[in-house]
Amino acid sequence: MRDVSIIGLGQTPVGEHWEKSLKDLAAEAIQAAIKDAQTERVDALYVGNMCSGTLNGQEHLGALISDWVGLRGVEAVKIEAACGSGAAALRLGYVAVAGELADFVVVAGVEKMTDRPGEQVTAALAMASDADFEAQNGLSFVALNALLMRRYMHEFGVCHRDFAPFAINAHKNAVGNPFALFPHPVTADDFCAAKMIADPVNLLDSSPVCDGAAAVVLCPTEIARQFNSRPVRIRASSAATDTIALHDRRDLLGLEGAALSAAKAYKQAKLTPKDIDLFELHDAFTIVSVLSLEACGFAERGRGVRLGAQGDIAIGGQIPITTMGGLKARGHPVGATGIYQVIEVALQLRAQAGANQVRDARLGMAQNIGGSGATVVTTILEAG
Amino acid sequence: MEIARHWRLQRHRYSLVGEVCNHCGVKIFPARDVCPECNAPAKTPYTFSGKGEVYSYSTVHHPPEGFEHFAPYVVALVRLVEGPLVAAQLTDVEGEKIEIGMPVEMVTRKLRDDGSKGTIVYGYKFRPVIAGGAAVVAKDAAV
Ligand SMILES: [Zn+2]
Numbered sequence: 001m002r003d004v005s006i007i008g009l010g011q012t013p014v015g016e017h018w019e020k021s022l023k024d025l026a027a028e029a030i031q032a033a034i035k036d037a038q039t040e041r042v043d044a045l046y047v048g049n050m051c052s053g054t055l056n057g058q059e060h061l062g063a064l065i066s067d068w069v070g071l072r073g074v075e076a077v078k079i080e081a082a083c084g085s086g087a088a089a090l091r092l093g094y095v096a097v098a099g100e101l102a103d104f105v106v107v108a109g110v111e112k113m114t115d116r117p118g119e120q121v122t123a124a125l126a127m128a129s130d131a132d133f134e135a136q137n138g139l140s141f142v143a144l145n146a147l148l149m150r151r152y153m154h155e156f157g158v159c160h161r162d163f164a165p166f167a168i169n170a171h172k173n174a175v176g177n178p179f180a181l182f183p184h185p186v187t188a189d190d191f192c193a194a195k196m197i198a199d200p201v202n203l204l205d206s207s208p209v210c211d212g213a214a215a216v217v218l219c220p221t222e223i224a225r226q227f228n229s230r231p232v233r234i235r236a237s238s239a240a241t242d243t244i245a246l247h248d249r250r251d252l253l254g255l256e257g258a259a260l261s262a263a264k265a266y267k268q269a270k271l272t273p274k275d276i277d278l279f280e281l282h283d284a285f286t287i288v289s290v291l292s293l294e295a296c297g298f299a300e301r302g303r304g305v306r307l308g309a310q311g312d313i314a315i316g317g318q319i320p321i322t323t324m325g326g327l328k329a330r331g332h333p334v335g336a337t338g339i340y341q342v343i344e345v346a347l348q349l350r351a352q353a354g355a356n357q358v359r360d361a362r363l364g365m366a367q368n369i370g371g372s373g374a375t376v377v378t379t380i381l382e383a384g
Numbered sequence: 385m386e387i388a389r390h391w392r393l394q395r396h397r398y399s400l401v402g403e404v405c406n407h408c409g410v411k412i413f414p415a416r417d418v419c420p421e422c423n424a425p426a427k428t429p430y431t432f433s434g435k436g437e438v439y440s441y442s443t444v445h446h447p448p449e450g451f452e453h454f455a456p457y458v459v460a461l462v463r464l465v466e467g468p469l470v471a472a473q474l475t476d477v478e479g480e481k482i483e484i485g486m487p488v489e490m491v492t493r494k495l496r497d498d499g500s501k502g503t504i505v506y507g508y509k510f511r512p513v514i515a516g517g518a519a520v521v522a523k524d525a526a527v
Binding site: 118119120122123126130132133134135136137138139140142143146147148150151154196197198199200201245246247248249250252 | 457484
């Protein structure tokens with residue numbers, strides 16, 4: 001195995017891009033990443049995407065997009081792991097370069113969600129869960145997260161308002177991100193008054209349906225500086241799974257897939273949570289932020305929610321999260337999210353995060369989750 | 385649509401049939417053929433009593449396609465007395481009246497319909513148990 005670095009970053013603004021197709025968005029991100037990497041050579045393209053079959057009537061994205069961006073002939077496949085598709089694709093790109101099977105790999109994530117009406121998008125997202133025993137009983141994806149949140153509130157005696165700092169922090173940080181969908185602040189009162197989706201989960205607990213694409217270029221660390229003066233090294237890449245259905249979990253609030261994925265990443269990087277300078281976690285819902293912080297060792301069980309009130313999650317806090325707006329306010333184009341997260345960590349480590357810069361950031365972690373905790377990919381990045 | 389799929393799931397959905405592990409005795413729902421506790425093969429059918437209590441719940445205001453007519457409706461994780469959790473809708477009760485720990489029992493109801501030409505899918509839901517054993521009657525009891 002050899003070390004792998006990221007030498008190119010490209011992202012589209014997250015939004016409702018009615019004028020752009022899935023392949024337009026993917027091309028914009030991929031071309032930006034290749035330009036940033038200053039490389040002509042690409043050996044393989046991995047595309048993370050969840051819903052192109054159901055929402056765009058298009059599968060076979062590897063061939064479609066490689067041809068569209070002028071990479072005809074390269075090895076190219078789509079990788080699907082629900083909302084964890086982006087990082088799952090990155091994981092395979094990492095394996096290819098680390099395993100010396102490819103030198104230059106482009107990993108893109110793309111999702112085009114806004115062409116369809118809401119109930120069709122809701123049904124498409126529910127495919128991340130167990131079709132026979134969750135979705136067929138009417139459990140939407142939001143509802144599954146609501147079941148987690150209600151149980152958490154019950155077990156640990158916290159109220160809905162206690163989750164407000166997670167939405168407030170994400171929106172505040174999105175203001176400094178030119179690619180964010182919602183670059184405007186929200187207040188605790190806004191949070192409490194937001195429209196209910198599946199109680200206790202309301203609109204400001206939830207990440208939005210939107211379009212976007214993001215891409216990175218990987219190459220062996222030993223040659224990375226020839227292409228980019230500020231490469232970012234992948235210190236750890238790990239993937240783990242848990243039961244797809246919530247009802248099959250041994251410990252409903254344990255998010256064991258996240259715990260396992262993070263533990264493997266810490267082991268590979270020889271690091272502990274204390275070494276991590278920022279954490280782009282999978283804040284698809286406020287409850288998922290809290291459970292992730294606990295599962296990854298940043299808070300004890302039942303205490304993750306307090307990191308919000310204490311300001312620990314802010315830029316300048318103990319463990320800054322969602323530093324560019326997170327899924328909540330940058331937006332969550334599901335299959336692209338894992339790549340957006342990694343790009344944001346890389347920007348922090350390259351000291352290119354502008355107003356949102358985490359001072360002296362050297363080690364950052366991104367964690368992308370598919371389903372309600374069933375696929376979890378953790379990536380630890382280091383400057384240089 | 386998907387008639388064979390619904391047919392395969394019928395006995396699980398209508399009668400809450402799962403499995404029991406002959407090796408460690410764990411009761412399994414939904415059936416998965418391999419014991420989640422000891423990994424031994426577990427293919428012996430086991431019919432659950434349908435009694436349990438609410439472990440967590442939520443009212444769905446934005447339903448997926450196929451469930452629009454039912455919204456808002458209540459979904460829950462129910463802890464069956466035999467052990468497993470099951471994800472299901474609650475019926476014959478308003479969202480505000482539900483509490484974690486509330487005793488519930490299984491009933492068979494319409495789960496979804498796929499439009500005028502589609503299959504109507506029936507299956508389990510759970511309703512509150514009151515002291516006498518009779519259930520609270522509410523607006524969708526006839527569904
Ligand atoms: Zn067993």
